[in-house]
Every structure is written in C-alpha cells, then in structure tokens.
Amino acid sequence: MNIDLWGVKAFKLMFDVIKHPQLVDRYKHFKKLSCTCRLYCVKALRSKKPKSEIQRQHYHFIDRHQVKVIGGDGGNGCISFLRLFKNPIAGPDGGDGGNGGHIIFEANRNIKSLNHVEAIVKGEVGGNGKGKDMHGANGEHIIVQVPMGTSIRENSQVVGDLDTEGARFVAAKGGAGGKGNHFFLSNENRHPNVAELGALGEERVYILELKIVAHAGLVGFPNAGKSSLLRAISRARPKVASYPFTTLSPHVGIVHYDDYEQVAVADLPGLISGAHQNRGLGLFFLRHIERCVFLLYVVDLSRPSPLDQVFSLKFELEQYQTGLSNRPHAIIANKVDLPESASNLKELEQGANMPVFPISAKLGTNIGSVLRHIRELYDQHNKDKLQW
Ligand SMILES: Nc1nc2c(ncn2[C@@H]2O[C@H](COP(=O)(O)OP(=O)(O)OP(=O)(O)O)[C@@H](O)[C@H]2O)c(=O)[nH]1
Numbered sequence: 001m002n003i004d005l006w007g008v009k010a011f012k013l014m015f016d017v018i019k020h021p022q023l024v025d026r027y028k029h030f031k032k033l034s035c036t037c038r039l040y041c042v043k044a045l046r047s048k049k050p051k052s053e054i055q056r057q058h059y060h061f062i063d064r065h066q067v068k069v070i071g072g073d074g075g076n077g078c079i080s081f082l083r084l085f086k087n088p089i090a091g092p093d094g095g096d097g098g099n100g101g102h103i104i105f106e107a108n109r110n111i112k113s114l115n116h117v118e119a120i121v122k123g124e125v126g127g128n129g130k131g132k133d134m135h136g137a138n139g140e141h142i143i144v145q146v147p148m149g150t151s152i153r154e155n156s157q158v159v160g161d162l163d164t165e166g167a168r169f170v171a172a173k174g175g176a177g178g179k180g181n182h183f184f185l186s187n188e189n190r191h192p193n194v195a196e197l198g199a200l201g202e203e204r205v206y207i208l209e210l211k212i213v214a215h216a217g218l219v220g221f222p223n224a225g226k227s228s229l230l231r232a233i234s235r236a237r238p239k240v241a242s243y244p245f246t247t248l249s250p251h252v253g254i255v256h257y258d259d260y261e262q263v264a265v266a267d268l269p270g271l272i273s274g275a276h277q278n279r280g281l282g283l284f285f286l287r288h289i290e291r292c293v294f295l296l297y298v299v300d301l302s303r304p305s306p307l308d309q310v311f312s313l314k315f316e317l318e319q320y321q322t323g324l325s326n327r328p329h330a331i332i333a334n335k336v337d338l339p340e341s342a343s344n345l346k347e348l349e350q351g352a353n354m355p356v357f358p359i360s361a362k363l364g365t366n367i368g369s370v371l372r373h374i375r376e377l378y379d380q381h382n383k384d385k386l387q388w
C-alpha cells in the first residue's frame with residue numbers, strides 16, 4: 001500500500017473515531033495512524049468542559065402591574081323532587097350550588113418580580129346542585145403569589161400592603177352558591193318549585209406595586225460603584241460594568257454579621273440630576289427606597305465636586321417624596337484607590353455634615369468600617385422600634 005493510500009485510510013479512521021468514540025478500542029492495534037491523526041484523535045476525545053449548572057433566569061423585572069381579578073361564580077341550586085317506591089312525592093331534594101372560589105394575593109419572599117402575574121385572573125366556579133340533596137362542590141381559591149413588599153391600589157387608593165411573609169389579601173370574593181328547592185320547603189309550601197341561581201363572583205381591577213423591603217438603600221449616580229459595593233459586602237451578584245445604567249432593576253443583598261443578625265441592603269438603579277423630570281430612568285424606581293430605613297449615598301470620588309453629587313441626590317429624593325432625604329444616612333465615598341480621589345475626598349469631608357466613609361469597593365478597602373456603620377444604623381433603628 002503506498003503512502004497516499006495510508007493517508008486516506010488514516011483520515012477516514014480518524015473521522016470514524018471522532019464520530020464514534022467507542023471505536024477507539026477497535027482501532028487501537030492500528031499502528032500506522034500518522035502522528036497528527038493520533039494527536040487529533042486524542043484532542044477530539046478529551047471530555048468537554050461541563051456546562052455551568054447555574055440556572056440563570058432571564059426575565060423582565062416588573063414592579064408595577066395592573067391585574068383584573070374575577071371571583072368564581074357560585075353554582076346554581078337545583079329543583080328536584082324525590083320519587084320513591086310507593087312514595088312518588090317524597091318531597092323536594094334539590095341540592096345547593098357550591099360557592100365560587102376567591103382570588104387571594106399572598107406575599108412570598110422567594111418571588112422577586114410581578115412578571116408571572118396574569119393580567120386577568122379568574123376564580124373557579126362552584127358546582128351546580130343536583131337531585132337527592134347533592135350539593136355542588138365549592139370552587140378552589142386561587143392564590144396568586146406576589147413578592148413580599150407588594151402594595152395593592154384600587155382607584156389610586158392603597159387597599160392592601162403585603163409587607164410580611166405569608167400576608168394575604170382577598171382580592172375578589174367568589175359568588176355564593178344558590179339554594180336548591182329543598183331549602184325552600186316549609187309548612188306553607190310543601191312543593192317549592194323554586195331554586196336560586198349562584199351569585200356572580202366579584203370583579204375588581206388592582207394595581208400591584210412592588211416596593212422592595214430592605215434596611216439600607218444604596219443611592220447614587222450611575223457608575224458610582226453601588227453594585228460593586230453590594231458585591232463586596234454581601235453574596236448578591238448584581239452586574240458590574242463601566243457603562244452607566246448597568247443596573248436596571250433593584251437587587252437586594254443580605255449582610256451577615258457574626259451574631260447571626262442579617263441586614264438587607266438594596267442596590268438601586270442609578271439616579272441622575274433631573275430624574276424628577278423623568279430624565280434617565282426617571283423616578284419610578286425610587287418607590288423602592290420608600291421602605292428603606294436608612295440610605296447610603298454612594299459617590300464617585302474620582303469625579304469632580306463629590307459634595308454636589310450628594311446635594312443633587314438629596315434634591316432628587318426630596319422631589320420624589322418630601323422628607324425622604326431626612327432618613328438616617330451616610331456618604332460612601334467610593335473609588336478612593338484612584339489618584340484624583342485624594343483632593344476630592346478632602347473637599348467632601350470638609351463640606352459634608354454627615355459621616356463619610358472613603359472606600360474602594362473594587363479593592364475592598366475600608367469595607368469593614370461601612371459594615372460597622374450599617375450595623376450601628378440598624379441597631380439604632382431596632383432601638384427606636386422598641387421605644388415605640
Ligand atoms: N477604581 C475603582 N473602580 C471601581 C470601584 N468601584 C467600582 N468601580 C468600577 O466602576 C464601574 C461601575 O461600577 P458599578 O458597580 O457597576 O456602578 P453602579 O453604581 O452600580 O452603576 P449603575 O448600575 O450603572 O448605576 C465598574 O467599571 C467598576 O469596576 C472602585 O472602588 N475603584
């Protein structure tokens with residue numbers, strides 16, 4: 001056999017082996033495979049790197065949602081008369097209809113968004129009554145799981161606030177089942193030829209608004225390093241990138257302390273001057289701050305006049321809700337590792353009338369002091385709660 005033929009055979013063999021790795025054993029006696037072929041085979045047979053098993057959820061974060069809820073209709077009552085052997089008029093025996101199911105919203109801390117809530121939720125109808133006094137089955141209640149911190153508005157009035165785990169709100173009641181003709185049996189009327197129709201279920205329209213429940217809120221301009229800070233102090237992994245508006249939805253991270261105390265910190269999308277006039281992402285996400293007990297203003301020290309950044313942030317918060325900026329707060333002066341930060345830090349410390357913590361979220365510099373301060377604010381909040 002000449003060299004060319006060997007070459008052709010060797011390549012054929014190589015493709016066979018790549019396609020069917022189990023054939024390797026069969027061909028292992030085949031000594032004349034060229035070196036390159038053998039190498040190639042070895043490479044192809046190497047097991048692939050296993051894919052990451054992290055289940056990444058890709059969904060749109062929805063924190064405001066209009067939902068129409070319709071309770072289940074009640075079942076109809078039945079008109080029926082019992083006929084027995086030697087007793088053909090044994091009396092009325094029409095059963096009652098079953099009740100329609102309610103629609104209930106329930107707070108669940110494992111749910112983070114309202115994206116799964118349908119626009120129209122209909123309750124289960126009750127079963128109709130039947131002869132022989134058989135009552136219809138009640139419709140099952142439908143429980144819609146919503147994130148903890150969902151507030152429920154109807155005609156711009158807040159009618160419910162699900163801010164604790166497992167809290168429930170009956171959004172629409174199911175209709176009552178109609179009575180069967182047995183119910184109407186009386187001494188005056190021994191032959192009631194009447195039964196009720198089931199009542200219709202309630203129909204309502206609500207607006208669900210999610211307001212994140214966290215102790216601390218990170219407020220700052222885009223790119224200030226809010227997400228980097230949350231990554232540094234907790235196990236939350238919000239996306240960090242060098243372009244503005246990386247974070248488009250709030251993330252909550254939990255800071256664990258040695259005494260098993262846990263403090264929730266929320267990373268919010270970047271705010272810009274004029275947000276109250278709907279610039280940037282507007283003010284819609286600031287509703288998530290409403291429930292934060294204390295605020296941490298994250299400023300970028302590498303940018304000029306960091307004090308102005310703080311004033312602008314406070315101004316925007318005030319525009320959203322008067323008094324919001326008066327909550328306990330501190331300034332986190334980030335990016336202290338950059339050379340231009342030194343002079344800006346001095347200016348900030350001289351001008352600010354609140355605690356300033358110079359840190360580098362990227363390198364982890366001085367993160368301990370921030371954690372201690374968060375804990376102080378948290379303990380103070382608990383003390384105030386007890387006094388109430
Ligand atoms: N040198 C330096 N860079 C930092 C530091 N903290 C964050 N950065 C960088 O700044 C950029 C923005 O960081 P992010 O954490 O995404 O900022 P953000 O405030 O969450 O930004 P938005 O989500 O857009 O509001 C990234 O390129 C980070 O690597 C720091 O302490 N030092």
Ligand SMILES: [Mg+2]
Nearest residue numbers: 226227246247
């Ligand atoms: Mg971010």
